[in-house]
Amino acid sequence: MKKRKKHIILLLLGIASVVSGYSYSMNDKSPGTEELLLCELFEKHQELQDNLPSVDTFPKEMFWDFSGWNDYDGWVVADPIKRGVTGGTLWISVEGGKSGKDMDSWAYQVWGSNPKYDIVSPQKLNVTAEKYNIIQMRIRNLSPETDGLIFWRTRDDSESDAGQAHFSMKPDYPEWQEVTCYLPDSWHGTIDQIRIRPAQMWMRGDIWIDWIGIGHGEPEEKLPRPGLCSEKVVPEIRLPGISQEDFRQAFVVLDECLVTDVPLKGFHFPFLAPGGKYGQSWWQLDASLNIAGAKWVNQTLVENMMRGFAGVQAQNPDGRIDLWGGSPMRGMPGNVSSLPRFFEAAFDVATRTRDQSLQHLILEVMKKYLAYWFSPVKRDSESGLITAVFEESFSDKSFGDRNARPGTLAPVDLNVAVAVGCYNTSRLARYLGNTEGAKMYSLLFEQLSAAINTHLWNEEKKGYYNYDVRENKQKDRLICTTFDPMRLGIAPEERIEKMIPTLLNPDIFNWGIRPLTSIAKTDPDFVEATGNYDGTAWFGDVWTLRNLFIVAGLEDAGKHDLAAELNWATIKMFNNNYSEYVTPGIGSGEGVKRYGWTASQYVQGIIEHLFGIQYNHFESRLSIFPHIPEELQGQVISIRRLSIPGSNDLRLNLTVDCTTSEKMEMKIEFDGDLPDGCISVMLPKSTNKTLTKMNGRAAKLPAFQQKKDKQNCKVLDVPIQRSVMLTFE
Structure with missing residues (x-):
């Protein structure tokens, strides 16, 4: 048996290395040295002996x-x-x-x-x-x-x-x-x-x-499959026109995207792939967007996905997270990532977990990823803008040109996404006590916001446009990303007001008919792409990726009524139609028919925007800010058994009663162990409704306060309790 002879030689070499150290160290007369080295010799011998494969293992x-x-x-x-x-x-x-x-x-x-x-x-x-x-x-x-x-x-x-x-x-x-x-x-x-x-x-x-x-060996130990779509984890909803089964199917789609045969392509934890023809690999953008919905049913899965991202990033010396697991540049400096929605997913996971070591790990990953985006490879030194290549943006046809030169185009979507990354990294650093880091990333956010407003804003056209940093001029195409700078107050209020007429014109972006088209219908390259994805769908078709980001921007800008309408239009369009994208004309689902991020963002639209539910462990705060569209006025909507992380199977039951225009009632109940903390209930500041009763009583009511970090928002804080009924009139 050649193998046995070979490994006996290795065993002898291993023992010899210990004996050599033992013999040399006999000159050391310190007490106990001889006994320690003899123990080391025995342990080394036993370790090598134990690791010898059995002769019977391989004939x-x-x-x-x-x-x-x-x-x-x-x-x-x-x-x-x-x-x-x-x-x-x-x-x-x-x-x-x-x-x-x-x-x-x-x-x-x-x-x-x-x-x-x-x-x-x-x-x-x-x-x-x-x-x-x-x-x-x-x-x-x-x-x-x-x-x-x-x-x-x-x-x-x-x-x-x-x-x-x-x-x-x-x-x-x-x-x-x-x-x-x-x-x-x-x-x-x-x-x-x-x-x-x-x-x-x-x-x-x-x-x-x-x-x-x-x-022949022991069979492979299979990891337990993370639960994503069982009745035990999926919340129950009551929404006109949307059945519980429609809602559950979104989680079934996410379950279909789940990859558990890991490690795979450097990712050591189960993850969510795109779905359909895109196979079993991880993709930064898809996995990040898939976390948006999955985090509401399986916190452990999304926490481990953060650890997986940390692992694949650690292979790259420049802090880059590759576009996908098949990137041949893994382990090397490179020029290509993808549109970084990771920063939003990472911040959400970090603020929902109680695991401090994971929070610090996520912060380090975010910092390293920002270092990639702000490196000279990506950031233009003259304008201060971040440049894109390929799927680092989805807003210019040159990105599909294999001969296109990186470092040329600074798109709106990428620059706003990186600015959001700076903002979230600053907040997380502050939560974790890193005051200097928080200041640095806040400054980067301000600098990048200033560059966006200096170079991407077009006063004549009243919108934000992609910018060619080599030719120092804007591109002509009007893309729905023109509204992205509404996020986090990047666009000044007066500019937002100038953009609103464009947003609301149905002849430009389809407002009021279906969710927003990806580019203006007036653009000569506008197309309604059908069939399998070939890249053209970014130049006309409807995507959750585009619409949900604008919904968040409208909320940040205090345009809560518009956010409610666009969010509801997106929910209805993709309800039980979890396709990659939808044609704006007849609303047919195209591309992959059961696409992960579509299902995930549909869930996000319902939980985080329609019901307006967020949880922040650092602040021990559950936030509720319903955005009720006109169509649901006069209705009762509810979500029950929604998992809230941080306690033992804590579940939220929320009912919003809008059956009369003069009054709104909100019933908040919890099942499970109650944590310390508060419930922050928010309403638009512009509404004339105020709290008139709490649990049926009109005495000693808490008062609304101005929410400093949100536009057009007033907040009411009450302690977390088993049940509370709030009446607003």
Whole structure:
């Protein structure tokens, strides 16, 4: 058994290293030294002995250890892979044959060349598949690769693959590691040959394979599937025109996006993929937007997704979170991420969790990600604006041009998204006691806001436009992102007032007919894209990504009545129609039919905007600010059994009664252990309603106060209690 001999040598080398230290240290006469070193010697011996694979694990004919000089043990490593057998290992250079010309395009940083290079075993293995359930390798991986694949062919059909399985490995890891590939049900019959694809990106580095074996081991331990759509976790709603099943189906869509076979592409925790044809990979934008809805039913899942993001970011030396898990630039500085909605998702998770170590981890990830956006690679030094490439924005057709030059266009959506990131990072830093950090990120927010207002605002056209930093001029296209600077007071009040007529003109952005179109209907490139996604849907069709951000901006600007109408229009449009995007003409769902972020933002629209529910653990505050559209005036709406994080299965029951225009009643009830804290009930300052009764009593009522960080908003604070009825007249 070659393997046994080889590992006995390794055992002896390990013992020798301890003995060497032991002999040298005998000159040290300090008390207890000899006993300690003898214990260390014994423990080292036992550790190495325990780690020796059993002879029975891998039968001789199913084990290859490359011990002979220049002996590949029958394996074939074809060109163009650089390879060799050295020191009893199979060495593979993880190079894809790329050239400088390949790197001339940003597209290579997104997709790479997608090579499929394999190492192939001898044929006629005659492995009885049912007897064996694992393939293992001992490797040293000095590359950013995290994933490999194993394929197999059977004696019945030796010309085509019968199945494949995935394995994971630690990237850029200087120690030896054993990786295990657990074989699925398609591993059956008599195996004729296996084929290993040891890398996916093929950008840089080296992998050494010490041995490969087919054997029998303990079955894979499957992670419990996080719950997203059961009756136990999905809240109950009462909304005219929206059934409970419609609402539940949004969570079913999220469940369909759930990936639990991890680690995968460097992500070590279960995550939410986009859905449909986009497969099982993680994407920064999709996963971030999917957290918006998922956090209301599974806080643990979204907290672990933050840890997963921290892991994939840690591979990159520039703080970048890659556009997706398949980026060939993982582990290297790069130029391409994606529209960073991560900052909103991260802040939401951090303010809802009680885990202080996670809060600090999230803050560090946010800071590093901002460092990428404010680096000279992304920020234009003259204008102070952030430049985009590819899916770092969805507002210019040049982003699909593989020859487009990065560092050219500063789009509205990206700059506002990064400004939101600065704002949220500043708030989180302040919550965590980092006063200096809070000041720094607040200053960056002010600086970027000033750059947006200086270079992107067009006084003549009364809107914000994308900006070419090389030609120092604005682009002509009117995009719905013109309204994005309403977020967080970036746009001054007088400019918001100038934009409102454009927003409300149905001939421009479809107001009052359906949610907003992605670009103006008056634009010559306006199109209603149908069928599978090809990029054109960003130039006409309706997206939750665009509309929900503008809803939040209208709320920030104090335009609560308009926010309520747009939010309700978006909810109705995508109710039981969780498609990637919708045509503005007939409202048909297009692209992927069950798309994660659509379902997630639909949930967010109902919980966070219609009912206006938010929770902040740092402030021990549950906020409720209903945005009731005209269509729901005269109705009773409710949400029940909504999970509130931070306590043992605390559930909120909220009923809003608007059956008469003169009066609104709000009943707030809790099930579960009550935490300390307060309920902040908010209404538009412009409303003439005031609190007249609390729990049926008109005496000693708390008074409304001005909400300082919200426009046109008054707030009423009451202690958290089992049940409270508020009457406003």
